[in-house]
Amino acid sequence: MDMRRIIAVLAEEAEQQIQDQVWELAPSERDLALETEAGLRDAVGSPDVQEALPEITRLEHLRETLAVLAISLARTHGHLAWFLSGALNALEPVLRWRALPANRGGTFGTVLPGPEDYTEAEDAVRHLQDVLAHIGRIKY
Template sequence: MLAEEAEQQILDQVWELGPSERALAHEVDAGLRDMVGPPDVQEALAPIKRLERLRETLAVLAISLARTHGRLAWFLSGALNALEPVLRWRALPVERGGSFGTVLASAEEYREAEEAVRRLQDVLVKIAAQ
């Protein structure tokens, strides 16, 4: 829904970005592409590497959010919120003691999160091209 709302605002010319916001959108897109690649590449990775890349995606979004305001900040905040479950995932089994509320993510959960990142990438390309 987040991507659809952003695309509609762009289409309706409600969301008009300045040059610095377009540059940041391009930078965020590039950062996300470094973290999450095509499905075949991602699925070939070990779960721990997939989780690492998803967490790095959250870091890219958070750092970018700190550098902007207005609609782009709201969009990035929504993206972080949508990907928040990744923060509770772990890739390692628990040998002893608790896991601080973390859970092992399923292959489907990894696929869904990575697809969400790809969708964000597509919208960021549209934003940067505005």
């Protein structure tokens, strides 16, 4: 399953839990969701902006999204933490990517992603941005 699909499944589950009132959002969760969304949006912009960047910069931006998610995860518990953990897990392949060629020696198991890999990851992050913005706007 690709990153976009995993994020879509997470979004569907979150929506269902919120709708069924299994996940009752606290104000602090809504605030953190909006803060996380803003951090992700700062890291990964629109497709036309991202695709014009060198691959090394695109990778830096994707790694920054992992940092934003990890910091947010460290600041919460329960349903939002589980959701953020799932998002981090979905984007985990980014951790094995490298943008530089291996001139000599090993690469510690890293791989060179293709342009479509960057696009997939960035699309997944944008979907995640939208989901977090939606979570942050939910009022009871």
